[in-house]
Amino acid sequence: xxxLQESGPGLVKPSQTLSLTCTVSGGSISSGxxxxxxxxxxxxKGLEWIGRIQTSxxxxxxxxxxxxxxxxxxTSKNQFxxxxxxVTAADTAxxxxxxxGPTPDRFDPWGxxxxxxxxx
Amino acid sequence: QSVLTQPPSASGTPGQRVTISCxxxxxxxxxxxxxxxxxxxGTAPKLLIYRNxxxxxxxxxxxxxxxxxxxxxxxxxxxxxxxxxxxxxxxxDDSPNGVIFGGGTMLTVL
Numbered sequence: 001x002x003x004l005q006e007s008g009p010g011l012v013k014p015s016q017t018l019s020l021t022c023t024v025s026g027g028s029i030s031s032g033x034x035x036x037x038x039x040x041x042x043x044x045k046g047l048e049w050i051g052r053i054q055t056s057x058x059x060x061x062x063x064x065x066x067x068x069x070x071x072x073x074x075t076s077k078n079q080f081x082x083x084x085x086x087v088t089a090a091d092t093a094x095x096x097x098x099x100x101g102p103t104p105d106r107f108d109p110w111g112x113x114x115x116x117x118x119x120x
Numbered sequence: 121q122s123v124l125t126q127p128p129s130a131s132g133t134p135g136q137r138v139t140i141s142c143x144x145x146x147x148x149x150x151x152x153x154x155x156x157x158x159x160x161x162g163t164a165p166k167l168l169i170y171r172n173x174x175x176x177x178x179x180x181x182x183x184x185x186x187x188x189x190x191x192x193x194x195x196x197x198x199x200x201x202x203x204x205x206x207x208x209x210x211x212x213d214d215s216p217n218g219v220i221f222g223g224g225t226m227l228t229v230l
Contacts, residue, residue, distance in 0.1 A: 037219075047157075047165065047208055049219040063216045096164055105155050105212045105219045108167040108176065 002027040004097050004111035012091075012118050018084040022097030022111060029078045030055050035100035036073060036080040037107060040093040048093075052104055053080060060104070087118045123148060124209050124222035131228040137197040140225045142209035144190050148220055152212040154192040156185055159206040159224075168207070169194060196227075204229045 008020035022036070029036065038050040051061035053071040061069045065084070073080040084091060094115050098107040125143040132138040142154065156169035167176055169185035172192065184195045192211075196203055209222040 046224045047210075047221040049210075049221065052219075060217060062218050103153060103171075103212070105153070105210050106167065106170050107155075107157070107165070107210075108170075110164040110166070113164050 002099060002109060004099065004109060006095060006097050006111045006114040008114060008116070010115055010117060012087055012116060013120050014088055014118055015086055018082070018087050018091060018116055018118070020082045020095055020097075020114065020116070021079050022081070024078045024080075024099075028075075029073065029080065030075050032101060035104045036071075037098045037100045037104075038071065038082045039096045039098060039107070039110075040091075041096070041113075042090075042093040050082065050084075050095075052100060089118050092116065092118045123213060123220045124211065126207075126209060126222035126225045128223065129226045129228065131230055132196075132199045133230045134199055134201065136199045137195060138199060138227065139196075140194045140207050140209075140227070142192045142194070142222050144192075144211060144220075146190060147215045148190075148211040148213040149187065149192055150190040151214060154185065154187050155210045156183075156194045157208045157210065159208065161205070165208065199229055201229050203227060 003025045012018045035052040037052040053059045068085045070083040094113040096113045098110040153171045157165040158168045159165040172187040173185040182198045206224045208224045213220045
């Protein structure tokens with residue numbers, strides 16, 4: 001059974017870069033045509049899709065975040081990553097990684113989530 | 121602001137049937153599948169319904185989904201206290217390309 005786990009700093013200073021990694025266990029990140037995705041949720045608010053990447057190299061980002069987001073995948077480590085530049089307090093949220101497939105909006109399973117706070 | 125519109129709250133008593141609506145447009149619900157996610161307090165969301173009305177294994181048949189035109193609904197019958205959670209609809213939006221979520225509906229079991 002595939003499981004996902006987010007990791008990264010819980011505190012990032014304004015204007016700096018948020019970096020998170022999602023480690024996939026219980027299966028190979030290269031098997032199947034899955035979309036490895038990031039979703040975030042500010043406290044008390046709804047879900048926001050950040051983007052997704054496939055091991056084939058195909059990438060899609062949320063247009064509202066596109067200028068600040070970079071995603072990558074490391075098949076040797078069974079991991080995929082998120083970088084979000086020039087962060088502000090508005091980027092404070094719980095960040096989830098999730099596997100999507102066979103369609104890009106079928107998210108299952110999800111990681112447990114990691115809280116990232118943007119503050120000086 | 122969410123492109124998919126859900127009521128912020130819903131409620132029911134144990135045993136009742138409740139429905140949660142999700143309204144979109146021709147570029148999302150009208151032309152793509154709808155998914156529903158359940159988020160229990162303090163936990164990550166969980167897939168509840170896929171492809172409009174399909175249940176993953178392990179999801180009770182008390183949960184059902186439907187879609188008509190540019191709207192979708194989630195129905196929960198035989199309401200139980202453990203159903204108290206936030207529910208989100210989601211769909212791919214063709215313009216611009218990307219996944220969009222509804223604002224979420226907080227379900228209270230009275």
